[in-house]
Amino acid sequence: MDTLIAQLQRQFRDYTISLYHQGFLDDQFTELKKLQDECSPDFVAEVVTLFFEDCEKLISNMARALDQTGNVDFKLVGSSVHQLKGSSSSVGAKRVKGLCVTLKECCDSQNFEGCVRCLQQVDIEYKTLKAKLQDLFNLEQQIVQAGGRIPQVDI
Amino acid sequence: MGMETESQFHVLAVDDSLFDRKMIERLLQKSSCQVTTVDSGSKALEFLGLRVDDEDPNVLSTSPHIHQEVEINLIITDYCMPGMTGYDLLKKVKESAAFKSIPVVIMSSENVPARISRCLEEGAEEFFLKPVKLADLTKLKPHMMKTKLKKESEKPAKEEESEVSKPEIKEEEDPSVIEILPLHQELESEKLEPLMSGGNKRKAMEEVISTDRSRPKYNDITTSV
Numbered sequence: 001m002d003t004l005i006a007q008l009q010r011q012f013r014d015y016t017i018s019l020y021h022q023g024f025l026d027d028q029f030t031e032l033k034k035l036q037d038e039c040s041p042d043f044v045a046e047v048v049t050l051f052f053e054d055c056e057k058l059i060s061n062m063a064r065a066l067d068q069t070g071n072v073d074f075k076l077v078g079s080s081v082h083q084l085k086g087s088s089s090s091v092g093a094k095r096v097k098g099l100c101v102t103l104k105e106c107c108d109s110q111n112f113e114g115c116v117r118c119l120q121q122v123d124i125e126y127k128t129l130k131a132k133l134q135d136l137f138n139l140e141q142q143i144v145q146a147g148g149r150i151p152q153v154d155i
Numbered sequence: 156m157g158m159e160t161e162s163q164f165h166v167l168a169v170d171d172s173l174f175d176r177k178m179i180e181r182l183l184q185k186s187s188c189q190v191t192t193v194d195s196g197s198k199a200l201e202f203l204g205l206r207v208d209d210e211d212p213n214v215l216s217t218s219p220h221i222h223q224e225v226e227i228n229l230i231i232t233d234y235c236m237p238g239m240t241g242y243d244l245l246k247k248v249k250e251s252a253a254f255k256s257i258p259v260v261i262m263s264s265e266n267v268p269a270r271i272s273r274c275l276e277e278g279a280e281e282f283f284l285k286p287v288k289l290a291d292l293t294k295l296k297p298h299m300m301k302t303k304l305k306k307e308s309e310k311p312a313k314e315e316e317s318e319v320s321k322p323e324i325k326e327e328e329d330p331s332v333i334e335i336l337p338l339h340q341e342l343e344s345e346k347l348e349p350l351m352s353g354g355n356k357r358k359a360m361e362e363v364i365s366t367d368r369s370r371p372k373y374n375d376i377t378t379s380v
Contacts, residue, residue: 031288035181043181050174082235086264087174090286 005148012139016153019136024129029092030155048133051091055126058084062119066112077115078107084122096125164299165189165225169199169232169244170262179231179262179287186292191225196232196239200247203227203254227257228299231283234263234270242274249278258298262287 002010019025036043058080065076085100099122106114140150166188168179176192183190193199202225230248232241239247241261249255261274264285271282280298283291 028286031286034289035185037185039184040181047174047177047181050177054174082264083172086172086285089264090174090178 005143005146008139008143008146009148009151012136012143013151013153015136015139017155019132020155023094024132025092026094027092027155028090032092045137048091051087051093052126052130054087055084055096055122055130059119059123059126062115066116066119072110072112072115074107074110074115078104081107088126093126093129096122096129099125163187163189164228164296164303165191166229166231166295166299167199167202167227168192169194169196169230169236169241171195171233171236175233175262175285182287182289182292183231185289186295188295191227196236196241196244196247199230199232199244203248203257205247205251205254227254228302229258229260229295231260231262231295234261234274235265242270242277245274245277245279256302258295258302260295260298 020029032044032047062077062080065073065080081100081103085097085104088097088100099118103115103118103122105111106118143150164187166183168176168183168190170176170179170192171194173194176194180190180192191202193202230244232244234241241263245259245261248257248259255278258280259278260281260283261279262283262285263270266284274282281294
């Protein structure tokens with residue numbers, strides 16, 4: 001009979017693997033985890049939180065810029081998506097980063113419709129990732145509270 | 156806070172993005188470096204003690220008002236920053252008599268070969284593509300060791316048969332070649348020997364040379380160990 005801890009650990013492992021396999025996360029997320037240790041035990045959570053704050057702020061800036069019908073500041077949209085592309089890349093948010101690349105292309109060619117559509121997708125995607133990572137962190141909490149160790153997951 | 160003053164490499168990290176500053180700070184800490192982060196090139200120069208002349212921004216002088224006691228072993232800077240770019244900062248550092256020996260590393264999220272070669276030609280030791288990984292930072296130690304060795308060799312108390320520091324890097328040197336430098340413990344016995352193999356090298360890099368250092372306090376600048 002599986003202990004609670006073993007069950008939770010298995011859940012955690014499976015969930016983590018699925019996030020990578022479904023393309024939500026990539027290698028860079030693994031790199032992030034390497035930076036977490038006793039000195040910085042919440043590093044991943046802190047960075048991820050910063051990232052999602054960035055998403056909210058930058059997406060809002062871009063939406064506002066795109067709202068100025070007839071007078072869209074594509075330069076602003078471009079610099080915002082550049083920033084978002086950078087941070088999503090650093091965090092390992094693979095899908096978000098991919099969408100940023102597409103958004104940047106739309107922006108560079110001043111494709112208004114494309115920008116609007118892409119931005120909507122970026123918005124949906126970061127929120128999806130946010131919910132999934134929240135689930136993952138919750139699982140970690142449960143393991144720790146049950147007195148277990150968070151397993152090392154090799155992808 | 157530890158009671159002992161540990162002498163580690165002190166890196167000045169420059170990036171206008173808070174997110175990137177947090178990343179590079181942790182990367183450097185994890186690589187056993189002391190880190191100071193600033194959000195602009197001009198703040199970096201201020202921290203170093205270089206005052207930019209208000210009249211002519213091309214004229215740099217050492218500020219009489221800031222007595223710089225911090226020894227910086229390396230500057231790592233983002234390329235794309237508003238105002239002074241990483242490239243501009245690199246130039247200013249290399250043009251300054253006082254600080255041109257500090258190794259400078261440039262980071263960028265964009266892989267632009269022309270940009271990379273321009274930076275390397277201007278004297279950057281390395282060019283890292285973002286996201287920077289822990290493995291990338293192992294390339295920094297040899298560059299930082301060089302400045303430590305130079306300082307050691309300049310100390311009058313030490314007996315030196317010959318100059319410990321290596322000669323200046325030639326402009327056309329292949330940046331992917333890392334010079335083999337003696338370990339500091341070899342220094343103490345005043346002998347030069349090639350670096351040991353991988354595992355020992357890492358261990359030795361983490362040992363400390365104790366020096367006295369005081370740190371001035373600044374606003375908008377964070378220093379963490």
